[in-house]
Protein backbone atom coordinates (compact mmCIF):
# COMPACT_ATOMS: atom_id res chain seq x y z
CA UNK A 530 0.00 0.00 0.00
CA UNK A 531 2.83 2.34 1.03
CA UNK A 532 4.60 1.61 -2.24
CA UNK A 533 1.39 2.32 -4.19
CA UNK A 534 0.91 5.74 -2.48
CA UNK A 535 4.53 6.74 -3.17
CA UNK A 536 4.17 5.74 -6.86
CA UNK A 537 0.94 7.76 -7.08
CA UNK A 538 2.62 10.82 -5.54
CA UNK A 539 5.53 10.56 -7.97
CA UNK A 540 3.14 10.35 -10.93
CA UNK A 541 1.23 13.43 -9.69
CA UNK A 542 4.48 15.34 -9.21
CA UNK A 543 5.65 14.39 -12.70
CA UNK A 544 2.36 15.41 -14.24
CA UNK A 545 2.43 18.83 -12.57
CA UNK A 546 5.99 19.42 -13.81
CA UNK A 547 4.89 18.60 -17.37
CA UNK A 548 1.92 20.94 -17.01
CA UNK A 549 4.12 23.76 -15.70
CA UNK A 550 6.63 23.36 -18.51
CA UNK A 551 3.88 23.36 -21.14
CA UNK A 552 2.19 26.58 -19.96
CA UNK A 553 4.57 29.49 -20.55
CA UNK A 554 4.01 32.57 -18.42
CA UNK A 555 1.83 35.12 -20.21
CA UNK A 556 3.71 38.39 -20.81
CA UNK A 557 2.12 41.62 -19.59
CA UNK A 558 2.92 44.85 -21.47
CA UNK A 559 1.80 48.29 -20.33
CA UNK A 560 0.95 51.17 -22.68
CA UNK A 561 0.87 54.72 -21.33
CA UNK A 562 -0.52 57.20 -23.89
CA UNK A 563 0.20 60.96 -24.04
CA UNK A 564 -3.37 62.31 -24.01
CA UNK A 565 -6.93 61.23 -24.80
CA UNK A 566 -7.08 61.77 -28.58
CA UNK A 567 -7.80 59.76 -31.76
CA UNK A 568 -4.07 59.32 -32.47
CA UNK A 569 -3.43 57.35 -29.26
CA UNK A 570 -6.80 55.53 -29.42
CA UNK A 571 -5.72 54.25 -32.85
CA UNK A 572 -2.28 53.32 -31.50
CA UNK A 573 -3.97 51.31 -28.74
CA UNK A 574 -6.07 49.46 -31.34
CA UNK A 575 -2.96 48.45 -33.30
CA UNK A 576 -1.17 47.38 -30.12
CA UNK A 577 -4.20 45.38 -28.89
CA UNK A 578 -4.51 43.51 -32.18
CA UNK A 579 -0.83 42.50 -32.14
CA UNK A 580 -0.99 41.59 -28.44
CA UNK A 581 -3.99 39.30 -29.08
CA UNK A 582 -2.10 37.65 -31.96
CA UNK A 583 0.98 37.00 -29.79
CA UNK A 584 -0.87 36.08 -26.59
CA UNK A 585 0.44 39.12 -24.70
CA UNK A 586 -1.77 40.78 -22.09
CA UNK A 587 -1.91 44.55 -22.77
CA UNK A 588 -2.65 46.86 -19.87
CA UNK A 589 -3.48 50.41 -20.90
CA UNK A 590 -2.94 53.31 -18.52
CA UNK A 591 -5.77 55.76 -17.96
CA UNK A 592 -5.75 58.36 -20.76
CA UNK A 593 -4.54 61.75 -19.44
CA UNK A 594 -7.21 64.42 -19.93
CA UNK A 595 -4.60 67.04 -20.85
CA UNK A 596 -1.03 67.10 -22.15
CA UNK A 597 1.93 67.29 -19.78
CA UNK A 598 4.09 65.47 -17.22
CA UNK A 599 1.86 66.70 -14.38
CA UNK A 600 -0.98 64.62 -15.85
CA UNK A 601 1.03 61.71 -17.24
CA UNK A 602 3.56 60.93 -14.49
CA UNK A 603 1.12 60.03 -11.66
CA UNK A 604 -0.79 57.66 -13.96
CA UNK A 605 2.47 56.13 -15.17
CA UNK A 606 3.68 55.55 -11.62
CA UNK A 607 0.39 53.89 -10.64
CA UNK A 608 0.57 51.70 -13.74
CA UNK A 609 3.98 50.22 -12.97
CA UNK A 610 3.27 50.04 -9.21
CA UNK A 611 1.10 46.98 -9.99
CA UNK A 612 4.39 45.07 -9.92
CA UNK A 613 3.60 42.60 -12.71
CA UNK A 614 4.57 44.54 -15.85
CA UNK A 615 7.14 42.89 -18.15
CA UNK A 616 7.61 45.86 -20.53
CA UNK A 617 6.37 49.42 -20.83
CA UNK A 618 5.84 51.46 -23.98
CA UNK A 619 4.91 55.10 -23.65
CA UNK A 620 4.87 58.52 -25.34
CA UNK A 621 6.87 60.83 -23.04
CA UNK A 622 5.08 64.20 -22.80
CA UNK A 623 8.35 66.10 -22.32
CA UNK A 624 11.90 65.53 -23.57
CA UNK A 625 13.39 66.39 -20.16
CA UNK A 626 10.75 65.99 -17.44
CA UNK A 627 10.09 62.30 -18.17
CA UNK A 628 13.73 61.22 -17.95
CA UNK A 629 13.88 60.61 -14.15
CA UNK A 630 10.65 58.64 -13.86
CA UNK A 631 11.36 56.49 -16.92
CA UNK A 632 14.92 55.88 -15.68
CA UNK A 633 13.55 54.71 -12.34
CA UNK A 634 11.15 52.34 -14.11
CA UNK A 635 13.91 50.99 -16.37
CA UNK A 636 16.28 50.58 -13.38
CA UNK A 637 13.58 48.61 -11.56
CA UNK A 638 13.86 45.98 -14.31
CA UNK A 639 11.02 46.99 -16.63
CA UNK A 640 12.35 47.56 -20.17
CA UNK A 641 11.04 50.79 -21.72
CA UNK A 642 10.27 51.64 -25.37
CA UNK A 643 9.27 55.20 -26.24
CA UNK A 644 6.62 55.52 -28.94
CA UNK A 645 5.65 58.65 -30.91
CA UNK A 646 7.88 60.93 -28.78
CA UNK A 647 11.36 60.48 -27.32
CA UNK A 648 13.41 61.73 -24.40
CA UNK A 649 16.56 63.83 -24.74
CA UNK A 650 17.45 64.18 -28.40
CA UNK A 651 16.16 60.69 -29.17
CA UNK A 652 19.61 59.25 -29.84
CA UNK A 653 19.62 56.19 -27.56
CA UNK A 654 22.92 54.92 -28.99
CA UNK A 655 25.36 57.37 -27.40
CA UNK A 656 26.33 57.79 -23.73
CA UNK A 657 23.80 60.02 -21.91
CA UNK A 658 21.35 59.97 -18.99
CA UNK A 659 18.49 59.19 -21.40
CA UNK A 660 19.88 56.31 -23.51
CA UNK A 661 18.22 53.54 -21.50
CA UNK A 662 15.04 52.95 -23.62
CA UNK A 663 15.30 49.91 -25.88
CA UNK A 664 14.09 51.94 -28.84
CA UNK A 665 12.11 54.86 -30.20
CA UNK A 666 9.26 53.85 -32.51
CA UNK A 667 7.53 56.73 -34.28
CA UNK A 668 7.18 59.07 -37.24
CA UNK A 669 10.03 61.03 -38.82
CA UNK A 670 8.49 64.33 -37.79
CA UNK A 671 11.22 66.51 -39.28
CA UNK A 672 10.74 64.91 -42.69
CA UNK A 673 6.98 65.29 -42.38
CA UNK A 674 7.37 68.98 -41.53
CA UNK A 675 9.52 69.48 -44.64
CA UNK A 676 6.94 67.70 -46.79
CA UNK A 677 4.13 69.89 -45.42
CA UNK A 678 6.17 73.05 -46.14
CA UNK A 679 6.74 71.90 -49.73
CA UNK A 680 3.07 71.05 -50.27
CA UNK A 681 1.89 74.34 -48.80
CA UNK A 682 4.37 76.24 -50.98
CA UNK A 683 3.03 74.39 -54.04
CA UNK A 684 -0.54 75.32 -53.12
CA UNK A 685 0.53 78.96 -52.79
CA UNK A 686 2.57 79.13 -55.98
CA UNK A 687 5.78 79.45 -53.95
CA UNK A 688 4.97 82.74 -52.23
CA UNK A 689 3.04 84.15 -49.31
CA UNK A 690 2.89 84.60 -45.55
CA UNK A 691 2.29 81.52 -43.40
CA UNK A 692 1.66 80.93 -39.71
CA UNK A 693 2.43 77.84 -37.62
CA UNK A 694 0.24 76.68 -34.73
CA UNK A 695 2.21 74.37 -32.42
CA UNK A 696 1.51 72.82 -29.02
CA UNK A 697 4.46 72.54 -26.57
CA UNK A 698 8.09 73.56 -27.06
CA UNK A 699 9.44 70.63 -24.98
CA UNK A 700 7.86 67.80 -26.98
CA UNK A 701 9.99 65.98 -29.56
CA UNK A 702 7.27 65.15 -32.09
CA UNK A 703 5.74 68.58 -32.57
CA UNK A 704 9.09 70.38 -32.38
CA UNK A 705 10.41 68.04 -35.09
CA UNK A 706 7.46 69.11 -37.24
CA UNK A 707 8.17 72.81 -36.63
CA UNK A 708 11.89 72.46 -37.38
CA UNK A 709 11.18 70.46 -40.53
CA UNK A 710 8.61 73.04 -41.65
CA UNK A 711 11.07 75.88 -41.10
CA UNK A 712 13.77 74.00 -43.04
CA UNK A 713 11.35 73.18 -45.86
CA UNK A 714 10.30 76.83 -46.23
CA UNK A 715 13.92 77.91 -46.71
CA UNK A 716 13.82 76.43 -50.22
CA UNK A 717 11.18 79.03 -51.16
CA UNK A 718 12.62 82.54 -50.76
CA UNK A 719 9.21 84.18 -51.21
CA UNK A 720 7.51 82.20 -48.46
CA UNK A 721 7.58 83.92 -45.07
CA UNK A 722 6.82 82.41 -41.67
CA UNK A 723 5.20 85.33 -39.85
CA UNK A 724 4.54 83.69 -36.50
CA UNK A 725 4.51 80.59 -34.29
CA UNK A 726 2.30 80.05 -31.23
CA UNK A 727 2.02 77.20 -28.70
CA UNK A 728 -1.48 76.24 -27.54
CA UNK A 729 -0.37 73.62 -24.96
CA UNK A 730 -2.53 71.12 -26.85
CA UNK A 731 -5.74 72.99 -26.03
CA UNK A 732 -7.99 73.43 -29.08
CA UNK A 733 -9.72 76.60 -27.81
CA UNK A 734 -6.33 78.26 -27.30
CA UNK A 735 -5.36 77.30 -30.86
CA UNK A 736 -8.59 78.90 -32.17
CA UNK A 737 -7.78 82.13 -30.32
CA UNK A 738 -4.12 82.19 -31.39
CA UNK A 739 -4.82 81.54 -35.07
CA UNK A 740 -7.73 84.04 -34.95
CA UNK A 741 -5.31 86.69 -33.62
CA UNK A 742 -2.74 85.84 -36.31
CA UNK A 743 -5.39 86.29 -39.01
CA UNK A 744 -6.30 89.72 -37.63
CA UNK A 745 -2.67 90.78 -37.36
CA UNK A 746 -1.84 89.59 -40.90
CA UNK A 747 -4.80 90.31 -43.20
CA UNK A 748 -2.71 88.99 -46.10
CA UNK A 749 -1.97 85.63 -44.41
CA UNK A 750 -1.96 82.98 -47.14
CA UNK A 751 -1.51 79.73 -45.20
CA UNK A 752 -1.61 78.06 -41.80
CA UNK A 753 -0.04 74.82 -40.56
CA UNK A 754 -1.53 73.14 -37.45
CA UNK A 755 0.93 70.51 -36.23
CA UNK A 756 -1.30 67.99 -34.43
CA UNK A 757 -4.94 67.08 -33.70
CA UNK A 758 -5.89 69.97 -31.41
CA UNK A 759 -3.74 72.68 -33.00
CA UNK A 760 -4.92 71.62 -36.48
CA UNK A 761 -8.60 71.44 -35.53
CA UNK A 762 -8.24 74.82 -33.80
CA UNK A 763 -6.53 76.38 -36.83
CA UNK A 764 -9.25 75.07 -39.13
CA UNK A 765 -12.00 76.36 -36.83
CA UNK A 766 -10.38 79.83 -36.64
CA UNK A 767 -10.00 80.16 -40.43
CA UNK A 768 -13.57 79.02 -41.10
CA UNK A 769 -15.11 81.25 -38.44
CA UNK A 770 -13.20 84.24 -39.86
CA UNK A 771 -14.98 83.47 -43.15
CA UNK A 772 -11.63 82.67 -44.83
CA UNK A 773 -12.18 78.96 -45.60
CA UNK A 774 -10.71 78.29 -49.07
CA UNK A 775 -8.94 81.70 -49.21
CA UNK A 776 -6.37 80.84 -46.53
CA UNK A 777 -4.77 77.46 -47.28
CA UNK A 778 -4.76 75.07 -44.31
CA UNK A 779 -2.21 72.31 -43.86
CA UNK A 780 -2.83 69.91 -40.97
CA UNK A 781 -1.37 66.85 -39.27
CA UNK A 782 -3.23 63.78 -37.92
CA UNK A 783 -6.07 62.21 -39.85
CA UNK A 784 -9.03 62.56 -37.48
CA UNK A 785 -12.52 62.10 -38.87
CA UNK A 786 -13.22 65.81 -38.20
CA UNK A 787 -10.29 66.90 -40.39
CA UNK A 788 -11.03 64.30 -43.09
CA UNK A 789 -14.64 65.52 -43.36
CA UNK A 790 -13.41 69.14 -43.64
CA UNK A 791 -10.98 68.10 -46.39
CA UNK A 792 -13.81 66.38 -48.26
CA UNK A 793 -15.80 69.65 -48.06
CA UNK A 794 -12.68 71.40 -49.46
CA UNK A 795 -12.48 73.58 -46.34
CA UNK A 796 -8.88 72.58 -45.79
CA UNK A 797 -6.06 71.53 -48.07
CA UNK A 798 -3.95 68.72 -46.70
CA UNK A 799 -3.59 66.32 -43.82
CA UNK A 800 -0.46 64.37 -42.98
CA UNK A 801 -1.56 61.03 -41.52
CA UNK A 802 0.85 59.16 -39.24
CA UNK A 803 0.60 55.39 -38.77
CA UNK A 804 -0.44 55.14 -35.11
CA UNK A 805 -1.82 51.59 -35.37
CA UNK A 806 1.44 50.41 -36.89
CA UNK A 807 3.47 52.18 -34.19
CA UNK A 808 1.47 50.37 -31.46
CA UNK A 809 1.70 47.06 -33.25
CA UNK A 810 5.48 47.39 -33.76
CA UNK A 811 6.02 48.24 -30.08
CA UNK A 812 4.27 45.03 -29.02
CA UNK A 813 5.97 42.92 -31.69
CA UNK A 814 9.49 44.15 -30.94
CA UNK A 815 8.93 43.96 -27.18
CA UNK A 816 7.75 40.36 -27.57
CA UNK A 817 10.71 39.39 -29.77
CA UNK A 818 13.09 41.02 -27.32
CA UNK A 819 11.71 39.21 -24.29
CA UNK A 820 11.14 35.81 -25.86
CA UNK A 821 14.06 35.52 -28.33
CA UNK A 822 16.52 38.08 -26.97
CA UNK A 823 16.18 40.04 -30.23
CA UNK A 824 17.97 43.37 -30.29
CA UNK A 825 15.52 46.10 -31.30
CA UNK A 826 16.83 48.74 -33.76
CA UNK A 827 17.23 51.94 -31.71
CA UNK A 828 14.95 53.76 -34.15
CA UNK A 829 11.98 52.18 -35.90
CA UNK A 830 10.32 54.69 -38.23
CA UNK A 831 7.03 53.85 -39.96
CA UNK A 832 6.02 56.08 -42.88
CA UNK A 833 3.20 58.59 -43.29
CA UNK A 834 0.53 59.39 -45.86
CA UNK A 835 -0.54 62.80 -47.18
CA UNK A 836 -4.26 63.30 -47.80
CA UNK A 837 -5.20 65.95 -50.35
CA UNK A 838 -8.53 67.13 -51.80
CA UNK A 839 -7.71 64.93 -54.82
CA UNK A 840 -7.05 61.61 -53.03
CA UNK A 841 -9.25 61.86 -49.92
CA UNK A 842 -11.96 59.64 -51.40
CA UNK A 843 -9.61 56.99 -52.85
CA UNK A 844 -10.48 53.55 -51.45
CA UNK A 845 -6.79 52.76 -50.65
CA UNK A 846 -6.46 55.99 -48.66
CA UNK A 847 -9.26 55.14 -46.21
CA UNK A 848 -7.02 52.85 -44.12
CA UNK A 849 -5.01 55.90 -42.99
CA UNK A 850 -7.94 57.59 -41.23
CA UNK A 851 -7.57 57.33 -37.44
CA UNK A 852 -10.16 55.07 -35.86
Ligand code: T6T
Pocket residue numbers: 563566568569645646702703755756757758782802
Ligand atom coordinates in the same frame (compact mmCIF):
# COMPACT_ATOMS: atom_id res chain seq x y z
O1 T6T B 1 0.21 64.27 -33.23
C1 T6T B 1 -0.03 63.32 -32.24
C2 T6T B 1 1.28 62.90 -31.63
O2 T6T B 1 2.13 62.47 -32.65
C3 T6T B 1 1.92 64.07 -30.88
O3 T6T B 1 3.08 63.66 -30.25
C4 T6T B 1 0.97 64.65 -29.89
O4 T6T B 1 -0.23 64.99 -30.53
C5 T6T B 1 -0.91 63.92 -31.15
O5 T6T B 1 -1.24 62.96 -30.20
C6 T6T B 1 -2.20 64.42 -31.78
O6 T6T B 1 -2.99 65.08 -30.87
